[in-house]
Amino acid sequence: MNVFLLIIQDVAVIAVVAAIIWSILRFCRSERWQRALRRFYGDWLGVAMLVVISIYFVVGISDLVRLPVKDPSGRFVSLLDVCFRDVAVEKNFSAPLAHTTYSLNGAEPLKGRHLFGTDQLGKDVLKQTMKGCSTAMLIGTLTSLIYIPIGIILGIVAGYYKGWVDDVIQYVYSVIASIPGILLLIALLMVLGKGVLQISFVLGITGWIGLCRLLRGETLKQSERVYCEAARALGQSNINIIFRHILPNVMHLVLISFILGFSGIVLTESVLSYLGVGMPIGTPSWGVMIDSARMELSRDPMVWWNIGAATGALFFLVISLNLLGDSLRRAFDPKAA
Amino acid sequence: MNPETPLLSIKDLFIRFETENGDIDAVKGISFDVQAGETLAIVGESGSGKSVTALSLTRLIPEPPARYVSGEILLNGKDVLKMSPRELRAIRGSQIAYIFQEPSTSLNPVFTIRNQIAETIRLHRPDVKNVNEEIIKWLDLVGIVEPEKRMWDYPHQLSGGMQQRAMIAMALSCQPVLLVADEPTTALDVTIQAQIMTQLRELKSRLKMSIILITHNFGIVGDIADRIAVMFRGKIVEYGETKSILANPQHPYTKALIECIPQLGAGKKRLTTIDHASLPS
């Protein structure tokens, strides 16, 4: 991969991040979002979770942004690699903060201290966990970029135009929804193969259903209300009504869906990788780490830090996203929560 | 019991709602009495505090966010606000019974009428041997035709008027000394309204019980109420005998409310509304 592609990839990452931040700021100007923001600031749990997620986000980005410097194996280094530059690769397992490798006999001295120990190949577990973070962030964002536009478009169109358009869209999502999720994902991944793009694509084209249903219901309600009739009476075109009136009024649902959906995506990816259909072995992914570490707990002596780090990282991300999602729900609609 | 002691006596009742958006004083120091066998109508618009007053008689309002800041609710001399939960449960239904505004949602949709009435009879009158017979008697008393068949129906199978009659039967089945009717006819058709009010009048003279009638409609109180209390923004602004208030209202708000009653054949072009700005606060 040459420097040119590298720059494109870096710019793409920064562009996506900027786009997300820009769109959130833009919606913040609306009245409903201002009120919700005020309520949200008072919810210390929600704000704390936002901070935690931001940390994950920064760590994830640091591994996605690459510099035009190559490391010994020929890959471009990322910002994360630069931070971990001084961390050595050992020969075998070692416990957190230990001085020697982890075995009953033949313990050899380590090149350096490792905060979370090392895995079977001697790699630093903390570094692997952080790299797993970038995989999770990447898959989550790519999947969201796929399923959110589909869900918004199909949901609003179904709810607004009703009639046969609604029937067709309902038929499509009923068919997809009838296939038990994990089975469908496995089947599609067998067809497409393993990898980040494949997983994101598969999760994306099956994940829009929930958002679509939600927005369809909400659009049905909104389009009955008087302000839509008034807009129609004033001669506004349908597209205008959708973009100016309905879309801003449902964006908060999209935001909450995005947050809660992100946690679902991360969990599902870990389950798929664990089952062997997700990421290829060797890629830094928490699911892969848990899979390889499966038997480590029953080793003698027991190796717990590998699976502990991956589970811990996964758990804290998912629970932060869940609590943040709840917090946002309460902020936007205190009565319904 | 001393005939002079009123059945129910409210003294300086003050109820406040503490919410995260601030405190709201729903009832600001009201006092009134209800004698045995007497009907009191509490009239006012939405937000005047009349429903809160009615529900407070047996502390039916959830206690956060509501708070009884001060005052007394004396039922036969005993203060309700100082009763233990068990004593409260004993007076609910057997001494003070309620009927509510929306009978379709106030009755449990998954139990038959018979089961719901039987539940309260078994609770407060365990000595009744034949519960079904008792239920038929009460359903008949409130004017439900073929009560022995109707009692096996579910609430959604009855019309609005019949549902309200069933609720009245349920309230009366334990022979309370006081019936609190919170806007009993607001959700019903005008013609059914008249039927229910007639039924209540009949029951009142038959059973000689006290009634507190909560309503925003001055038009229905004339025939049934002995005394009227007019509430406005948490306070009682006028209190006295029905005849004298209707003939000679003192407070501007009362006058305005009475003027709002539509008169048949009055030839007016516009309905009168109440101008809140001009009323003393």
Place this chain on the structure above:
Amino acid sequence: MFSYIIRRILYSVPILFGVIVITFVLFYVVHPPHSVALQMLGPKAKPEAIQNWLHNRGYDKPMFINTQAGRSLFDSQLCHHIKSLALFDLGKSLKTNEPIIDMFKRGAIPSLCITVPAFFLGITMAILAALFLVFVRESLLDVTGTILCVVSMSIPPMVYVIFGQWLFATQWSYFPAFGFIPGGFSMARFLALPICIMAFAGIGSDIRMYRAIFLEEARSDYVRTAYAKGLSARRVLLVHVFKNGMISLITLVVASLPLLIMGSLIIEDFFGIPGLGNLMINATRSADFTVIMAEVYVGSLLFLFGLLLTDICYAIADPRIRLK
């Protein structure tokens, strides 16, 4: 109500058709008959041999509809596929050549032995916990309980399995770690741990859902009437709120009943239970596409059946619908 059921069945047919088409297309994308033929006959096979092989198995027919002159419109691969599905012929395994329907029959019982007890155990615990949380609502217990539920939801499912097995089987040796011997009560030893783990893993999200349902019912007018009658909080909750809440709950619960046959992929894989979940995992690992597609089809069939069951149960349980 009868016409209602008929309508629901008719509505499921086009959806099932859609599922069949999707699995059919997916299968043929992964496994074009031509490459199977090459595999079977060797790379040096002559084109005529390949044609023959394809013709004998009907693989040379058109995919979706047959528009050739002199042939029936429905003489196509898709229609033959549908015909065999209707006759419960799910095809043969690519690896072992065994009829898949037989594999399903074998695998159903072990899966059910785990999923059914786990299901009922999980639901009972979840309903009791949800009722308790509603009883103590807005207190510290309620908040703690809700947070515990979120914690439980956030732990990845395989961690429950790995940790559970490590803790109870390896560390404390209460249960055997692995294996399955069918038949009789000795089976219970092997099943107790997977059943408990499966029940506990899903409990968090269930409790939250049921709590929301019961809370919604507790806000109804009829609850106020019940209190006004002098009933205790316990009776109001356990009789009035519970019965109404259960009607909503049924729609959630019954829908997943038929899918219990499919088994849990993670648990069966980890504990070595030879059920339908394990069948899927092995098929994934050995790229046995016919089995994968058969599982997808059966899964959808069961799901649609579950939806139908839900509608029927709902119509029976809710007097507002039953007595129209």
